[in-house]
Amino acid sequence: MFELYALGVLEPAEKTEIEAHLARGCESCSHALASALALNAGVFSFAPPVKPRGRLRRRLLTSVGVHYPGWGWVWAAGAVCLLLVAAWLGVEERRRSFELADARRALLDSNGERDRLTQALQFLSDPQTRPASFGRGQTAPPRGYVFLHPQMGVLLIASNLPAAGPGRTYEMWVIPKGGAPQPAGLFQSDGMRALHILSGPVDVSAIGTVAVTIEPAAGSSRPTMPIIIAAPIGS
């Protein structure tokens, strides 16, 4: 029963008896106790193996004043890498959002251009459209055509039309016979060509001239600059 004694689970009477023997220096009892301790240690090692967490070693060594670096530096390096990756992802995201916005703008522009061309084609193909030309016989550009349609409005197609310049825009005017010029929209030239449409019904027979001037970027209510294009509309 030395095993139970060594485990501290022996009944009080038996325990007292063993302790009395050991106190007398009984050799066989000492030997039996040593064997019991060895057996007990063997049984203790039967426990199913469980892996302790890494922090236990750190806690233990810290408690006896030993600095244990452990894997802390790996976590620190990992954190730095994560920060770098996060920063890079942020920059990439920003760049992509700019690219996406540019692409959207380009798509809108091209959609607008397509709509304008479709509208111009409708103008040109409709039998009610009445053409007028300008710039013929002039040595300097621009030249082109004006098309009038009672329901669709006025279409201006110009070539050899230079860019209006910084802070400037082209403005089209519809000038009624014997009347004051009416603003008919702003447009820009790509440096060579320009296409502009004034949408909506117009009284074709009342229009005397379609003209274009260069105006400040916001446009004007009355022409302020010299006339660049003047297309007289025949009756």
Add this chain to the structure above:
Amino acid sequence: MLLLKLLPAGLAFAILQVALRLADDADLVRRLKAREPHAMNDLYDRYGRLAYSLICRIVRNPSTAEDLVQETFLRVWNRVQSFDAERGALGAWVLTVARNRAIDHLRSVDGRMEAGAIDLDHLERPGLFAKLDSAALAMDRVRRLKSAFEKLTPTQRQVIELAYYEGMSQTEMAERLKQPLGTVKTWTRSALKILRDELAEAAIA
């Protein structure tokens, strides 16, 4: 060397391993006594997992087990000066301290055997382990002991587990199992005899 040539390779390796481990344990105890900074790390490397597994088996709570492992190793660190580096079985001592810390915890939680803590403290003095066979935890021995344990009857195994892993006296076991005290004593005695005989045979072999 001649002996090693005559032995099967596996057995020779096991003997060599035990010899190296024992030499290492004596050296480790010397380093612990000298308070070398990395000695505690090596002690933990060698017995930390065993102690943690044993304590987990007893208290069944990883967080409590961590506290008790820390307490175990601090106790060993503080008492190692009285440990006999040449003759003592370091592993057996560490596991005994670990088991006693866990049983003390169980007893304090259950509120049973107030004087138990003093008893267990008394039973883990480094001096007790000086006469121990230092190969107490040799792999081959433990394997044989475990094989004998697995051959015990279910009731024999149960009383051993209650004594070793729950710190129960035979009277407490009799109450728990609702069996006469005499029956429990018979089961315990016969189980321990089987294990003891196996260990004695292993020592002769």
